[in-house]
Amino acid sequence: MTTAASDLETFRAEIAGWIATACPDGLRNRPMNEDRIVWGGRRWVFDDDDQRIWLERAIDKGITAPRWPVEYGGGGISRAHEKILREEMTRLGAPPPLESFGLWMLGPALLAFGSDEQKARHLPPITRGEIRWCQGYSEPGAGSDLANVQTRAEDMGDHYLINGQKIWTSYADQADWIFALVRTDREAPKHKGISFLLMDMESPGISTRPIRLISGKSPFCETFFDNVKVPRENLVGEVNRGWDIAKYLLTHEREMIGGGARGLLGGRSLGAFLGDLGADVLDDPVIRAEAMAAEVDTLAFAMTMDRYKDRAEAGSGVGDASAMLKYYGTELNKRRYELLMTAAGSDALQWDGPHGALAPEWLRTKANSIEGGTSEVMLDIIAKRVLELPGA
Amino acid sequence: MTSLLDSDDEVMLRDAARGFLDSNAPVAALRANRDEGRAHDPVLWRDMAAMGWAGVLIPETAGGADMGHRAAGILAHEMGVTLAASPFLSSAVIAATTLRHAAGARAHDALAGIAAGEVTYALAVDEGPKHAPERSALSAERAGNGYRLSGAKTFVADGASAGRVLVLARTSGTPGQAAGLSLFDIDADRAGLSRRPLDTVDARDHARLDFDGVEATGDDLLGEADDAMRLLRPALEAGQAALAAELAGLAGGISAMTLGYLKERRQFGRTIGSFQALQHRAAHLWAETEVTASAIANAGRVLDETPDDATLAVSLAKARATRTADLAVREGIQMHGGIGMTDDHDAGFFMKRARVGAEWLGDYGYHAARVAAARGF
Ligand SMILES: Cc1cc2nc3c(=O)[nH]c(=O)nc-3n(C[C@H](O)[C@H](O)[C@H](O)COP(=O)(O)OP(=O)(O)OC[C@H]3O[C@@H](n4cnc5c(N)ncnc54)[C@H](O)[C@@H]3O)c2cc1C
Numbered sequence: 001m002t003t004a005a006s007d008l009e010t011f012r013a014e015i016a017g018w019i020a021t022a023c024p025d026g027l028r029n030r031p032m033n034e035d036r037i038v039w040g041g042r043r044w045v046f047d048d049d050d051q052r053i054w055l056e057r058a059i060d061k062g063i064t065a066p067r068w069p070v071e072y073g074g075g076g077i078s079r080a081h082e083k084i085l086r087e088e089m090t091r092l093g094a095p096p097p098l099e100s101f102g103l104w105m106l107g108p109a110l111l112a113f114g115s116d117e118q119k120a121r122h123l124p125p126i127t128r129g130e131i132r133w134c135q136g137y138s139e140p141g142a143g144s145d146l147a148n149v150q151t152r153a154e155d156m157g158d159h160y161l162i163n164g165q166k167i168w169t170s171y172a173d174q175a176d177w178i179f180a181l182v183r184t185d186r187e188a189p190k191h192k193g194i195s196f197l198l199m200d201m202e203s204p205g206i207s208t209r210p211i212r213l214i215s216g217k218s219p220f221c222e223t224f225f226d227n228v229k230v231p232r233e234n235l236v237g238e239v240n241r242g243w244d245i246a247k248y249l250l251t252h253e254r255e256m257i258g259g260g261a262r263g264l265l266g267g268r269s270l271g272a273f274l275g276d277l278g279a280d281v282l283d284d285p286v287i288r289a290e291a292m293a294a295e296v297d298t299l300a301f302a303m304t305m306d307r308y309k310d311r312a313e314a315g316s317g318v319g320d321a322s323a324m325l326k327y328y329g330t331e332l333n334k335r336r337y338e339l340l341m342t343a344a345g346s347d348a349l350q351w352d353g354p355h356g357a358l359a360p361e362w363l364r365t366k367a368n369s370i371e372g373g374t375s376e377v378m379l380d381i382i383a384k385r386v387l388e389l390p391g392a
Numbered sequence: 393m394t395s396l397l398d399s400d401d402e403v404m405l406r407d408a409a410r411g412f413l414d415s416n417a418p419v420a421a422l423r424a425n426r427d428e429g430r431a432h433d434p435v436l437w438r439d440m441a442a443m444g445w446a447g448v449l450i451p452e453t454a455g456g457a458d459m460g461h462r463a464a465g466i467l468a469h470e471m472g473v474t475l476a477a478s479p480f481l482s483s484a485v486i487a488a489t490t491l492r493h494a495a496g497a498r499a500h501d502a503l504a505g506i507a508a509g510e511v512t513y514a515l516a517v518d519e520g521p522k523h524a525p526e527r528s529a530l531s532a533e534r535a536g537n538g539y540r541l542s543g544a545k546t547f548v549a550d551g552a553s554a555g556r557v558l559v560l561a562r563t564s565g566t567p568g569q570a571a572g573l574s575l576f577d578i579d580a581d582r583a584g585l586s587r588r589p590l591d592t593v594d595a596r597d598h599a600r601l602d603f604d605g606v607e608a609t610g611d612d613l614l615g616e617a618d619d620a621m622r623l624l625r626p627a628l629e630a631g632q633a634a635l636a637a638e639l640a641g642l643a644g645g646i647s648a649m650t651l652g653y654l655k656e657r658r659q660f661g662r663t664i665g666s667f668q669a670l671q672h673r674a675a676h677l678w679a680e681t682e683v684t685a686s687a688i689a690n691a692g693r694v695l696d697e698t699p700d701d702a703t704l705a706v707s708l709a710k711a712r713a714t715r716t717a718d719l720a721v722r723e724g725i726q727m728h729g730g731i732g733m734t735d736d737h738d739a740g741f742f743m744k745r746a747r748v749g750a751e752w753l754g755d756y757g758y759h760a761a762r763v764a765a766a767r768g769f
Pocket residue numbers: 134135136137138139140142143144145167168169170171220367370371372373374375376377380668
């Protein structure tokens with residue numbers, strides 16, 4: 001074994017031992033769903049003490065943001081170590097102690113584009129789950145055509161004045177801060193007049209209105225900005241260069257959404273899962289054939305996520321290929337949930353039935369191929385940037 | 393496990409193989425083989441052997457390069473890109489793996505012959521239209537100190553041209569049982585063995601072999617009687633992984649050709665590659681190709697690192713590669729329009745080889761079922 005490999009194996013043993021004692025038994029091996037996610041934030045209320053204790057210990061250990069620098073509250077470990085950490089958490093049935101848009105999206109963007117002051121101010125509260133962020137990208141007229149954002153930020157000297165509207169802002173009504181794309185130059189070509197701005201949701205003039213989803217839940221909102229004053233220092237990177245940050249952040253978001261597809265069954269096979277729904281479910285030749293094909297694709301996709309993580313680690317980045325990971329992972333996830341619904345039959349049709357909240361989860365997966373850029377947009381990105389096919 | 397990314401050595405091997413095959417075995421060479429009625433070009437195989445490809449899985453003590461299964465997969469992939477025809481899979485991968493597991497002085501000599509490019513092999517397993525080794529009925533009856541083989545094998549890859557044949561025969565039990573099968577290593581000229589070339593769509597060598605009381609000695613028996621699967625399983629898995637790699641390469645080859653055409657062909661006053669309907673299909677194909685590439689690399693790694701536990705990885709690779717190659721050739725022909733349907737164009741060669749590769753050593757259903765079994769359902 002090389003030293004690098006033995007170092008990783010030592011880490012695996014060490015972290016497994018730590019998880020086994022640090023993660024309260026009550027949290028272990030509980031089926032994971034959206035309601036059990038710990039998002040953090042000023043107004044966060046834990047389900048129980050176990051969740052709080054687990055988060056506190058994870059913060060001390062620096063594993064809420066495993067790869068961020070230690071000075072900003074991260075764990076300072078490599079991707080390879082992070083992978084082992086996640087594998088051991090899955091194996092031991094430990095849930096993620098904290099998840100958030102700050103961890104997934106804003107953090108990586110600030111690390112790449114933020115000033116030292118911005119990093120020092122905003123990153124540590126993210127790792128401690130103290131500040132919850134939401135993402136203000138989409139607008140009524142700017143969905144797939146994101147660069148068409150119209151929310152205006154006027155330069156008023158010591159501050160910007162914001163007016164406009166965002167839509168589909170996930171958890172805006174529960175978030176403490178928002179990172180948003182705003183138009184700072186209305187004359188420039190549309191990609192060149194956008195800036196990346198951070199705003200406290202408590203600023204006067206910001207209001208939200210929840211929107212209900214087909215799953216019955218209401219995780220997203222319309223967000224309105226009415227003469228909101230935002231200090232200059234909250235602009236990230238250079239003025240009018242926000243599109244680069246927006247795209248960089250999207251590659252992280254897409255990799256994350258695509259990767260969500262493999263976590264679903266906690267590493268168990270789809271067939272075993274279906275078998276548990278009912279002994280004879282797999283006797284149906286159509287379900288069986290589709291389950292086999294889905295299992296084949298799921299395993300190969302998980303390997304692809306690993307391969308691309310290794311590539312990113314090796315320094316060549318994931319870049320535009322994140323569009324492929326997002327496209328493939330989300331379409332696969334939808335396929336798997338359709339299969340689960342078919343296999344569970346009428347048992348799956350109640351909002352909360354014998355299989356728990358399968359129906360709302362199934363409906364939620366339909367958004368996977370829309371949020372963070374639709375499948376069609378992902379295919380466009382692959383065609384144009386990876387395959388270099390010509391424009392119209 | 394080692395990363396699925398190519399190591400620096402692997403990148404070099406891939407580049408070298410690509411360079412060599414581009415100039416020495418382009419699709420035009422397959423076309424020439426077909427038109428001249430030969431299965432493959434012996435000069436090409438001699439050159440491949442000189443580069444160590446014939447000995448890719450053969451120990452250095454027997455004159456091989458012993459580069460391992462991931463390396464064999466890289467070579468097979470590059471051969472798929474240009475549809476290079478050679479005895480590589482049958483001899484350098486399947487026979488070499490069998491003989492390596494058989495061990496012994498005779499196997500050592502046979503391995504040396506393969507590595508030197510002097511001896512070629514065919515594996516004769518299947519008797520019906522689907523891959524099913526355990527259904528073998530061809531009988532090997534005891535006769536004196538040896539055996540007498542009677543029965544028929546079909547769709548034997550490289551069966552008409554190979555110098556030697558590994559034949560799976562039943563020494564006990566009934567068709568359908570894995571136990572009771574034995575593997576013999578005999579020369580292809582032996583009395584009673586007749587070989588009939590099959591004119592298959594891929595213009596490669598496939599044959600039907602009839603055994604009419606063919607005599608085999610105890611020496612010709614590889615491994616133990618009634619226990620062929622001990623040798624055959626690793627050999628088949630090595631072959632399936634390499635064939636999967638070839639199919640992935642084939643998918644890459646036709647995809648590159650198709651993308652080139654999308655960027656060049658004009659209709660309605662614009663390049664057809666600017667039509668979003670085609671762009672999205674090309675992008676989807678690329679996504680499938682990338683996902684399959686991971687399964688191929690994984691199979692090679694697993695065969696190198698934990699060969700006794702490779703069934704899942706290998707079947708995953710073969711299943712994925714079969715589907716991806718199928719998608720790539722269907723989209724390839726469709727996106728070429730009428731020109732793709734002509735024999736003058738190369739696209740058809742890819743489609744025909746993909747169909748043969750889909751069947752050889754187990755089709756999609758065969759391998760998906762093995763994946764499912766390994767995953768507990
Ligand atoms: C559950 C959920 C959570 C979300 N959370 C957030 C959030 O937190 N923050 C945020 O900013 N946004 C969020 N979004 C918004 C999301 O990013 C957008 O919905 C998405 O980008 C699509 O934009 P749109 O809804 O305007 O659809 P449109 O862009 O109007 O698309 C409609 C249809 O047209 C297709 N289409 C559009 N353009 C093209 C083209 N060029 N070629 C081919 N087809 C095309 C699309 O693929 C789609 O099928 C969320 C969405 C969902 C569903």
